[in-house]
Amino acid sequence: MQALYAQLLVGLINGSFYALLSLGLAVIFGMLNIINFAHGALYMMGAFCAYFLLNIFGLNYWYALIIAPIVVGIFGMVLERTLLKQLAGLDHLYGLLLTFGIALIIQGVFQNYFGSSGLPYAIPPQLQGGMNLGFMFLPVYRGWVVVFSLVVCIATWYLIERTRLGAYLRAATENPNLVRAFGINVPRMITLTYGLGIGLAALAGVLSAPINQVRPLMGADLIIVVFAVVVIGGMGSIMGSIITGFALGVIEGLTKYFYPEASNTVVFVLMVLVLLVKPTGLTGRAT
Amino acid sequence: MSVITDNSASASSGRGVRDEMVAFVIMAALLATVPFTGIYPFFVMQALCFALFACAFNLLIGYGGLLSFGHAMFLGTAGYFTAHALKVWGVSPELGIVIGTAGACALSVVTGWISIRRQGIYFAMITLALSQLVFFVYLQTPFTHGEDGIQGIPQGMLFGLFDLSKPTILYYVILVAFLLAFLLIFRTINSPFGEVLKAIRENEPRAVSLGYKADQYKLMAFILSGTLSGLAGSLKVFVAQNASLTDVHWTMSGEIVLMALIGGLGTVFGPVVGAFIIVAMQQYLAGFGQWVTVIQGAIFVICVLTFRRGIVGEIAALFKRSL
Numbered sequence A: 001m002q003a004l005y006a007q008l009l010v011g012l013i014n015g016s017f018y019a020l021l022s023l024g025l026a027v028i029f030g031m032l033n034i035i036n037f038a039h040g041a042l043y044m045m046g047a048f049c050a051y052f053l054l055n056i057f058g059l060n061y062w063y064a065l066i067i068a069p070i071v072v073g074i075f076g077m078v079l080e081r082t083l084l085k086q087l088a089g090l091d092h093l094y095g096l097l098l099t100f101g102i103a104l105i106i107q108g109v110f111q112n113y114f115g116s117s118g119l120p121y122a123i124p125p126q127l128q129g130g131m132n133l134g135f136m137f138l139p140v141y142r143g144w145v146v147v148f149s150l151v152v153c154i155a156t157w158y159l160i161e162r163t164r165l166g167a168y169l170r171a172a173t174e175n176p177n178l179v180r181a182f183g184i185n186v187p188r189m190i191t192l193t194y195g196l197g198i199g200l201a202a203l204a205g206v207l208s209a210p211i212n213q214v215r216p217l218m219g220a221d222l223i224i225v226v227f228a229v230v231v232i233g234g235m236g237s238i239m240g241s242i243i244t245g246f247a248l249g250v251i252e253g254l255t256k257y258f259y260p261e262a263s264n265t266v267v268f269v270l271m272v273l274v275l276l277v278k279p280t281g282l283t284g285r286a287t
Numbered sequence B: 001m002s003v004i005t006d007n008s009a010s011a012s013s014g015r016g017v018r019d020e021m022v023a024f025v026i027m028a029a030l031l032a033t034v035p036f037t038g039i040y041p042f043f044v045m046q047a048l049c050f051a052l053f054a055c056a057f058n059l060l061i062g063y064g065g066l067l068s069f070g071h072a073m074f075l076g077t078a079g080y081f082t083a084h085a086l087k088v089w090g091v092s093p094e095l096g097i098v099i100g101t102a103g104a105c106a107l108s109v110v111t112g113w114i115s116i117r118r119q120g121i122y123f124a125m126i127t128l129a130l131s132q133l134v135f136f137v138y139l140q141t142p143f144t145h146g147e148d149g150i151q152g153i154p155q156g157m158l159f160g161l162f163d164l165s166k167p168t169i170l171y172y173v174i175l176v177a178f179l180l181a182f183l184l185i186f187r188t189i190n191s192p193f194g195e196v197l198k199a200i201r202e203n204e205p206r207a208v209s210l211g212y213k214a215d216q217y218k219l220m221a222f223i224l225s226g227t228l229s230g231l232a233g234s235l236k237v238f239v240a241q242n243a244s245l246t247d248v249h250w251t252m253s254g255e256i257v258l259m260a261l262i263g264g265l266g267t268v269f270g271p272v273v274g275a276f277i278i279v280a281m282q283q284y285l286a287g288f289g290q291w292v293t294v295i296q297g298a299i300f301v302i303c304v305l306t307f308r309r310g311i312v313g314e315i316a317a318l319f320k321r322s323l
Helices: A001-031 A039-055 A061-082 A093-112 A140-162 A164-174 A176-181 A186-212 A218-234 A238-259 A266-277 B008-010 B014-032 B041-064 B072-089 B093-115 B120-139 B169-188 B194-204 B204-209 B215-240 B250-265 B270-284 B292-308 B310-316
Strands: A131-134 A138-139
Touching: A001 A039, A001 A140, A001 A164, A001 A218, A001 B072, A001 B250, A039 A061, A039 A093, A039 A186, A039 A218, A093 A140, A093 A218, A093 B014, A093 B120, A093 B250, A131 A140, A131 B014, A138 A140, A138 B270, A140 A164, A140 A186, A164 A176, A164 A186, A176 A186, A186 B270, A186 B292, A218 A238, A218 A266, A238 A266, A266 B093, B014 B169, B014 B270, B041 B169, B041 B194, B041 B215, B041 B250, B041 B270, B072 B093, B072 B120, B072 B215, B072 B250, B093 B120, B093 B215, B093 B270, B169 B215, B194 B215, B204 B215, B250 B270, B250 B292, B250 B310, B270 B292, B270 B310
Parallel strands: none
Antiparallel strands: A131 A138
16 A cells, blocks of 8 residues: 555656646647647756756755746747747747757757766755655655645646736737737737746756756656647646646556556557547647 | 648649659669769668658658658567567568568558547647657567667568678669659659648648548558658668667657758658758767757757758759759
């Protein structure tokens, strides 16, 4: 039973990363009509940013949690202003190809300087140790990751679905020209949205640094799983992305316990099943 | 969907086909003289395998408007099947190629049936995820020998006549296979089937309203593309004499997209040019480690931002010809 709970926890943690990343992908897709292939690379940059902050500037985890998403988010906004912006009006597939190229560049540069092995990042002292919950032993940091991710996801949902800014955003997704006619600076909103999505990815990177080590290719395989998550959930709804992300993480964790051989592939198999039953994804609209 | 493949818009005119036939004869003649020029034949053989792979990929994106980001699964599957059949079962080369290509064909039937349910970006993500699924299956099944791959594959006598361990003979066998497959693709895109495919790419609802079963056409194109990619994978086994996980990995799927993109999506000869450029680049920059990845990424960015028609597409536009 201990092992089952442990795998469930691992599943919840992976689910937090799936949720944070697919949420960012969905927000970006809504505004820019681009599937951001560079998302995994920017997640990796978030983790490296935390590593640099600690080892070069001596700023600890708590600073990294705030600074890394901002720095990487600004980097993302520069990418949007200089490169992605030029694709306006072109086929969506060009966005995929361009961001794939950006991902290759970022990952290649980091691989050149840091190889493929992992750099250690210590768990902050406040979150070390564990709690005995009676039925299982809960490492504090892992519990923190799940709770904090959940809070960030809900906050993002609230921002987009319940605030005035979010209303502008959703309106601009539906009809950018009309929103512009009301005097709202839509290009700036697009840039900020991209920054927000990237910031979420970088935040996931910081959270994962003490668990998964900091590696140049840490986002490369993850992003493919997240794509499958996005296909399963559909990109129509924010809450849908969050729930699908966590649920798939848990299912993956359960698979690791009951049938470990399939734990790498279970998300992809589920994607196939969902496509056979409901091709638009669980929450998706027909596109 | 018309934007990504505007190269092929004028390809159906009579003059276009004549231009392309002339270019094909020139290409075949040039490639036939390679063994006499002192160019390293293994480089050209490898490039020819990738050229065939890129042409098969281009059939799907250029004429069907479907961007597959998982084509490596067909290359790798055929490679593993052929390698296993040759080494473990000891079959003849021709049978090995048939087994490999048939394996890729079967895989493309299943994956095509699943993935054509969605279009555009979703199609790309689904094919990528499916190929990752196939990758993990090969990582875990014993017959692929995991990280080591299948090595030291015997080349054998094709039809009992041609000794494939002799580089010159192997070269001409690969060349003939490439040219035949190229003609098959060329014939397909200029056939009524190809015309309907282009119509679906340009405006699917309209094609459906005219009575064409769009899904069947897309599935046929997917199977043809996957099968020919498999042929490329089977041929590659005789050149490299190994089959490894590299050929099933998503980086390979990305490379083939890059080859078709740099040469010109939706052009007849673009993928061939692109394959030679990328294979040559990997050959000459092999000592630079991961900078090759950075350069490939940079080429992606430059192509998408400034050079969307690709090399052959730009040349064709310059001379107002179809190539």
